[in-house]
Amino acid sequence: MSGMDIYYFSGTGNSLHIAKEIKKRIPDASLIPIVSLINKHLKVKDQETIKTSKEVVGFVFPIHLMTFPTPVKKFIEKLDIKSTRYIFAIATRAGTQHIAFNEIKKILRKKGKNLNSCFTLNMACNDPRNKD
Ligand SMILES: Cc1cc2nc3c(=O)[nH]c(=O)nc-3n(C[C@H](O)[C@H](O)[C@H](O)COP(=O)(O)O)c2cc1C
Numbered sequence: 001m002s003g004m005d006i007y008y009f010s011g012t013g014n015s016l017h018i019a020k021e022i023k024k025r026i027p028d029a030s031l032i033p034i035v036s037l038i039n040k041h042l043k044v045k046d047q048e049t050i051k052t053s054k055e056v057v058g059f060v061f062p063i064h065l066m067t068f069p070t071p072v073k074k075f076i077e078k079l080d081i082k083s084t085r086y087i088f089a090i091a092t093r094a095g096t097q098h099i100a101f102n103e104i105k106k107i108l109r110k111k112g113k114n115l116n117s118c119f120t121l122n123m124a125c126n127d128p129r130n131k132d
Pocket residue numbers: 009010011012013014015016061062063064065066067092093094095096097123124125126127128
């Protein structure tokens with residue numbers, strides 16, 4: 001077992017940019033758009049899962065309303081990560097505080113896993129509520 005899956009979700013490209021920067025440095029990592037999986041899997045029966053066999057798994061996503069987007073939450077809940085040994089998360093944001101990592105930790109704990117590392121990056125803001 002080896003390798004890395006980077007699952008990303010990105011509205012305007014900030015999080016995709018970060019995911020691509022990681023891939024540049026770890027070329028054998030797989031870049032996987034979460035939307036390509038949730039279309040197929042979030043509408044199927046609850047007992048069905050999405051499985052990764054990679055040793056390292058990363059999630060890259062934007063902060064929405066001080067937490068992480070619902071499709072990402074549903075995706076992580078569905079993901080079978082039994083064989084994964086290291087899990088990281090990267091949140092891109094405009095600059096507010098957020099609870100995303102605590103929420104992800106709660107989901108992972110139910111799967112018997114930890115969030116091994118997490119990072120928040122300030123990026124260009126695409127929040128429609130922003131008046132600046
Ligand atoms: C609906 C919406 C809500 C957002 N809420 C927040 C927020 O609560 N805090 C924050 O710092 N940024 C917020 N942002 C800004 C994004 O997190 C930020 O611009 C992010 O880098 C966008 O990444 P993306 O291009 O990969 O979608 C929000 C953006 C959108 C579209």
